[in-house]
Ligand SMILES: Cc1cc2nc3c(=O)[nH]c(=O)nc-3n(C[C@H](O)[C@H](O)[C@H](O)COP(=O)(O)OP(=O)(O)OC[C@H]3O[C@@H](n4cnc5c(N)ncnc54)[C@H](O)[C@@H]3O)c2cc1C
């Protein structure tokens with residue numbers, strides 16, 4: 001319950017944070033909402049010698065429209081994503097995912113940037129952001145780059161972030177009219193984290209035919225996976241319950257989940273099809 | 288390096304305290320041990336139980352999962368800050384009226400979460416109350432009377448109750 005002591009710096013700018021990361025190297029960690037890092041420090045699963053707090057860096061939180069993109073500051077807390085009118089109207093699946101993370105207190109502190117940087121395979125944001133084709137703006141000492149979701153989430157707790165980089169912004173393309181998004185989650189009854197979850201984006205033409213679909217599944221491996229067979233089955237089809245059910249039945253194709261104390265691999269493969277269907281149906285019902 | 292101390296200024300229940308803390312001092316221990324405000328409890332070491340819930344700049348948060356240094360400059364309200372003179376807060380009264388507690392261990396956190404809910408939503412449904420209290424675990428009362436207590440308080444705070 002008592003973390004090992006550490007040196008603390010409240011960074012005043014992203015530049016200062018990247019300089020400090022370079023200076024301290026492996027011994028330092030960035031601190032955002034602290035809701036993954038501090039629990040690990042309390043159990044001494046993590047004992048960084050330096051914490052660089054991003055919490056006081058101005059301009060890192062907030063949600064705004066930037067052309068055809070929703071721009072979300074890395075320090076935006078889950079509760080503000082969940083309650084954002086912009087997110088709820090334009091990307092309801094994103095607001096939905098934010099609203100089922102942990103509990104009220106966790107959502108009041110945890111940040112979207114911390115969640116994706118942590119890349120817990122049982123986290124919610126990586127799944128919906130994979131379906132929505134989000135990209136991540138990474139600021140290092142010598143410049144900034146933008147990395148797309150499939151190149152960002154690499155493995156268990158592993159992302160494309162370089163040791164001196166700070167994630168500053170999450171960019172989500174705003175879907176065209178005629179599209180719908182949704183997120184469906186089977187939470188672990190004790191921890192609340194994802195057992196299996198599914199995120200869907202469907203784009204329809206005026207006749208209701210699906211012109212493109214993106215479906216991502218969480219909880220099945222080290223990172224979110226796109227359900228390519230499901231997406232292909234939706235393409236060009238009218239989004240009837242039969243078409244959706246047949247497509248969702250393929251949601252766990254190509255996945256290889258591990259059995260754990262709560263859910264066997266077979267159960268996970270089955271439940272992925274159920275939640276995929278739910279997410280696609282909800283997305284298809286949204287204007 | 289690791290004997291660093293930092294001076295913070297934290298306003299708790301309207302009073303600003305300047306104090307020296309280790310960076311690793313969790314807000315809950317700052318409140319309990321440095322300020323003697325032991326109404327805020329510690330019920331777990333996994334950030335799950337919510338017994339440590341306080342308001343930080345108006346939002347319910349788990350004070351066991353925040354370093355005191357992160358709260359430098361912030362306004363904190365703890366369970367001790369709810370009563371006005373000798374009058375309990377309506378949510379406190381509700382827990383008493385509706386038997387919303389047995390051992391009382393979870394109660395300060397439950398009440399802080401409920402107050403946070405009612406500030407944003409004066410007319411919550413049962414489902415909304417349960418969703419708002421998901422981060423607070425009670426091991427002995429059960430949740431039925433806790434939900435009743437919050438509903439009782441909501442009515443009082445709206446002023447549309449018929450007198451007892
Ligand atoms: C009780 C509980 C229940 C939870 N339930 C869920 C759940 O159901 N679903 C879910 O998805 N999550 C859940 N979480 C985790 C929560 O969402 C965390 O807030 C999130 O995983 C981390 O965000 P943070 O801002 O708290 O990051 P921190 O804990 O501050 O940081 C996490 C990691 O990311 C790094 N980091 C943080 N910000 C940046 C940045 N901008 N750039 C680069 N690196 C950065 C840090 O160095 C650290 O390694 C839960 C947490 C708790 C305590």
Ligand code: FES
Pocket residue numbers: 328329330331332333334335336337338339340349350351352
């Ligand atoms: S003491 Fe249990 S959540 Fe804070």
Ligand code: FES
Pocket residue numbers: 387388389390391392393394424425426427428
């Ligand atoms: S009253 Fe005993 S834990 Fe809730």
